Each structure stands twice: as structure tokens, then as C-alpha cells.
Amino acid sequence: MAFRAHILGAAAGGGLPQWNCGCGNCRRAREGSIPAQTQSSLAVTGNGRDWAILNASPDIRAQLAATPVLHPTGQRELPLTSVLVTNGDIDHVAGLLTLREMQPFTLFATDGIHQVLTDNPIFDALNASVVVRETIALNTPFALAPDLTATLFAVPGKVPLYLEGETVETDLMGEQTVGVDLQSGTARAVYIPGCAHLPADLASRLDGADIVFFDGTLWRDDEMQITGVGTKTGKRMGHMSMSGSDGSIAAFAPLNIGQKVFVHMNNTNPVLDPSSPEYAKATASGWIVGQDGLEITP
Amino acid sequence: MAFRAHILGAAAGGGLPQWNCGCGNCRRAREGSIPAQTQSSLAVTGNGRDWAILNASPDIRAQLAATPVLHPTGQRELPLTSVLVTNGDIDHVAGLLTLREMQPFTLFATDGIHQVLTDNPIFDALNASVVVRETIALNTPFALAPDLTATLFAVPGKVPLYLEGETVETDLMGEQTVGVDLQSGTARAVYIPGCAHLPADLASRLDGADIVFFDGTLWRDDEMQITGVGTKTGKRMGHMSMSGSDGSIAAFAPLNIGQKVFVHMNNTNPVLDPSSPEYAKATASGWIVGQDGLEITP
Numbered sequence: 158m159a160f161r162a163h164i165l166g167a168a169a170g171g172g173l174p175q176w177n178c179g180c181g182n183c184r185r186a187r188e189g190s191i192p193a194q195t196q197s198s199l200a201v202t203g204n205g206r207d208w209a210i211l212n213a214s215p216d217i218r219a220q221l222a223a224t225p226v227l228h229p230t231g232q233r234e235l236p237l238t239s240v241l242v243t244n245g246d247i248d249h250v251a252g253l254l255t256l257r258e259m260q261p262f263t264l265f266a267t268d269g270i271h272q273v274l275t276d277n278p279i280f281d282a283l284n285a286s287v288v289v290r291e292t293i294a295l296n297t298p299f300a301l302a303p304d305l306t307a308t309l310f311a312v313p314g315k316v317p318l319y320l321e322g323e324t325v326e327t328d329l330m331g332e333q334t335v336g337v338d339l340q341s342g343t344a345r346a347v348y349i350p351g352c353a354h355l356p357a358d359l360a361s362r363l364d365g366a367d368i369v370f371f372d373g374t375l376w377r378d379d380e381m382q383i384t385g386v387g388t389k390t391g392k393r394m395g396h397m398s399m400s401g402s403d404g405s406i407a408a409f410a411p412l413n414i415g416q417k418v419f420v421h422m423n424n425t426n427p428v429l430d431p432s433s434p435e436y437a438k439a440t441a442s443g444w445i446v447g448q449d450g451l452e453i454t455p
Numbered sequence: 456m457a458f459r460a461h462i463l464g465a466a467a468g469g470g471l472p473q474w475n476c477g478c479g480n481c482r483r484a485r486e487g488s489i490p491a492q493t494q495s496s497l498a499v500t501g502n503g504r505d506w507a508i509l510n511a512s513p514d515i516r517a518q519l520a521a522t523p524v525l526h527p528t529g530q531r532e533l534p535l536t537s538v539l540v541t542n543g544d545i546d547h548v549a550g551l552l553t554l555r556e557m558q559p560f561t562l563f564a565t566d567g568i569h570q571v572l573t574d575n576p577i578f579d580a581l582n583a584s585v586v587v588r589e590t591i592a593l594n595t596p597f598a599l600a601p602d603l604t605a606t607l608f609a610v611p612g613k614v615p616l617y618l619e620g621e622t623v624e625t626d627l628m629g630e631q632t633v634g635v636d637l638q639s640g641t642a643r644a645v646y647i648p649g650c651a652h653l654p655a656d657l658a659s660r661l662d663g664a665d666i667v668f669f670d671g672t673l674w675r676d677d678e679m680q681i682t683g684v685g686t687k688t689g690k691r692m693g694h695m696s697m698s699g700s701d702g703s704i705a706a707f708a709p710l711n712i713g714q715k716v717f718v719h720m721n722n723t724n725p726v727l728d729p730s731s732p733e734y735a736k737a738t739a740s741g742w743i744v745g746q747d748g749l750e751i752t753p
Contacts, residue, residue: 230477
């Protein structure tokens, strides 16, 4: 029995390169001078045999093809036990459309996130007779996979972009955006791909974990503006930045965490270029910058 | 001014390898002994500069990344003018979710197909203020892109799997499944990725075309059964097979067509293995077996 996590996709929505983006990172990724990264997803196992996928990204077909531990073991037998979705964002749910084909697994989410799927009949492609949708209450442990217990908890965030109304609350605490506490034997890992800021009770929860996978969307709050690809700040998108006095690197510095891993990096984030000063700063601060295919063990 | 077509994805829904499939073709594609193929999509241009994409497959991000003529030409400038969807199947519409990011283009479909999208609020990710949804009537020419005129026409088919009710009509003729007639200068190409059978009036339409891209889902009608991956026949899925007296190879034999190209091949189709006798038979019958990245000119 041993916990392992495999980063299927390290980038945020859009991936690297993003289909319509000509920013420096996207150009370099197309040229092959920095590694391309697919969209946000993490595979986890508690026993090395049965796997759960946290968030189903639009790139999931390519991600699974590139990951031998998740390949079919027979005509239609798979090591995949379950899929868990942490919010209704397209980068986390669109891949569910790929997981059709009458393949049994359990789909875990909060009631609020399941409702987003139910409101879209296209997700009936996951035939209810083979894909069981289990509703998980916050702060209630459940068996995510054999030898792997999970607990969902609210983190500050917002509703998906395509459900935004006239006014947008970017600091919601509820079922729309959750983190995942993972326990396997004595190992404890926490997965939070989207987080608007780090309140004290969330920091306490992370303190003492063996591994934390955390929202690495932006290096700085005005990054979309200074790279010329957009007008929104990180705060408006519901993501705290890595740098600055209110950033994640500073907020995590006092915490005792075995391994801190950034995931869900936007294509504009300079840490996606391993030769950048920002990458050097993040790693010097004790962070691992997530990469597609990287495996993390406690 | 010159018509060109670029096969973005040659496989049917699921792709090759399909995420949960251990059939011979899928195993060989994972090993690299036959070429992998992404899901059904074709890019076309009438002038070599402005492109339209016919069907937005779930693999569209990887397809665009692999296709330099469709890369951004500036921070957010693209050679993509429009996207046309020929039915509501997941392999043809799920990629629309990737084409978000406030990028302007025109989305063409029949009223019936647009309705499928409207019924799913997740497609509001394509912000209506930048992605214009144009409804196209059957048999009415329209400007798909500069120097490229298209006409939609009904072909025999069925509604998408996720919209099937208790009884399924597999020979519907209407707005659910359409073919596309493309005209650029004197060149004429026809694109029909799904077709249940070939009635006489459809055969007449194809006669004399420079290029026809046609439904190559299955080699034989009971292929899902004999490969052990499913129970449905090709007819039940709304696809005519390549082989046999009622197959497409026989039906096309009397027609005068410049180039006949199979697209939308299911992962079970033996023609996906270039060393198979079926591949040899198809090519000996004058067909090109489509491949990811293959470019076709009149």
C-alpha cells in the first residue's frame, strides 16, 4: 500500500500552448523550446493498482494515452476506479465527455457541481446505468478508491465563467469550488487546483501534510494585462498569485509541508519556462513546479 | 486562389487509441506500431490564408498545435474564420468547449444542430458577443470563408447517442446529420463524415466531384461484435460499412470522383493498420485512407 500521485496535466484551462494565444510561452512551446503542458488533472492511487482521476480535462484522451499505468489491462478492463471533479470549470469537466463508451466508474462531486452537469444533457453521454454519480457532502470522508480516503472542503473561489452573471463574487465559500484531502495509510496529500486566497483555517489544514498540490495559475496578479492577452486580474478570476506579499509563496512559507507542488499554471505564467528567474525563485522557495507526467510520492 | 483540405483528425469518436479500449488496433497504436489518429475534423481553405474547420473534435487543441497553418499570427490573431458542425455527436461538438477564450469566429450549423448546443448552457463558454452563431438552411449556399462557398444537405443518419430515446430511427433525413458541398473557383469537394446508406440522389450529387471525404467508420457491419468490443451493428449506429455488396466501396465504384478519401474511421476498423489486407483492398479500389495531417488538393 503506497500513495502515489501522477500529474496528468499541469496547465490551467487552455493549456500550453493555448489554441489562440501568441504569447511568448505559447510560441516557445510550439517551437519546442519549453515543454508543452496539458490541462489540469491529477491521477492518484492508494495501492499502486486502482486509480482515481481528480478533474477530467479536455486533454484527457492524450493524457491517458501517455500514461501506461492507466492503460486498459484487457479488452475493456481499466485500472480506473473513479473520477472526482473539484469545480464546474470547463478545464475540469469537459473531459467527462471523452469518458463515455459504456465504461463503468464512479463520478464523485458535490451536489452543486453535479447540478452543473445535470443542467447539460450532453453529459448523459455518461450512461447512468454504468457511470454512478455519487454526491459527496463537504467535510465527510469517503472511499475515493481502494486504500484511499478523500474529504472535500470548501475553498475560496467563484462559479465557472460560463455561469457568471452581471455581478461576480470571487470569494465564495461553498460547494462550487472544493479542495481534496487525501489519506492513504499514514500519508496525507491535499489537492487545491483553484483558490482565491488562503484563510487561516485553510492554512491550518495544510500544515503538516506530506504533499500539497496548489493553484499556480499566475505568477503575478496583473499578468494577463502585462503579457497583453487579457484584461482580468488573477483576483477577478478567483486565483491567488504565486508572488508578492499576498501570494502563495509567502503564505506557505511558515507552513510545515513535505512537498509543495504548483499545478494549474496559466500559459502566461513565467514559471512554465524552466530558464526563467521566476522558475528559479519558486524552486528556491521550496516549491516543485508541476509538469505533465511528473510523479510525486510522499 | 486554391482549395486545400487538411485532415485534422481521421478517426471516429473515441480516436485511436480509444481511452478504454484494448482491441488489437488500440494496443498497436499505443505501442507505436501503427499510427495513432485523432477524432474527426477537417480544415479547409479556398485561398490558402483563411481557414474553416468542419467539426470541432475533442482533440482540437492537439490538432491545432500540430498544424502550423492554423497557428496564431499575432498575440490573438488567427487564420481561423469559421467552424461548421455537421451533427451534434460528441466527437463533432465537444471541441467547441476548447474554442472559448474570447476569440471571434462564426459558428455555422443547421437550426436542429444549433438547438442541441443551446440546450446545453456549457456552450455559453462561446461568448455570443464574439462567436456569432449563424443558422444555415439546407440546400442554400453560403460563404463559409473567403473564396469558399458551402451548401449543407441532409444525409441519412440518426440523432446523437446521448439524445436517443427508447426507439431509434437510424435512417432520418433532416437537419440532424448533414453533408457539406464545398465550392472554390472551379474546384468542388464534398464532406460526409457520417452516412447510413447512399441513396440515388446522394450518389448523383457526388458524381463529378473533385474530392469526396466519406464516412469510413467500419469495414464491416458486425465489426464491433467480431472484435469483441461491443454489440451494435454499423447500421444501428447510422454508418454504412466500407466492404460488402451494400458497402461504400461498391456504391462508389460506378461514380466519377477525382479523389475518394475515407475519414471518421472507428478504432476497430482494420484499414487503420496500413499492413492489413483491408487497407490494401481499400486503396486498390481507388480510395485514400485518411490520416491525421494528410493534405488533399484537387
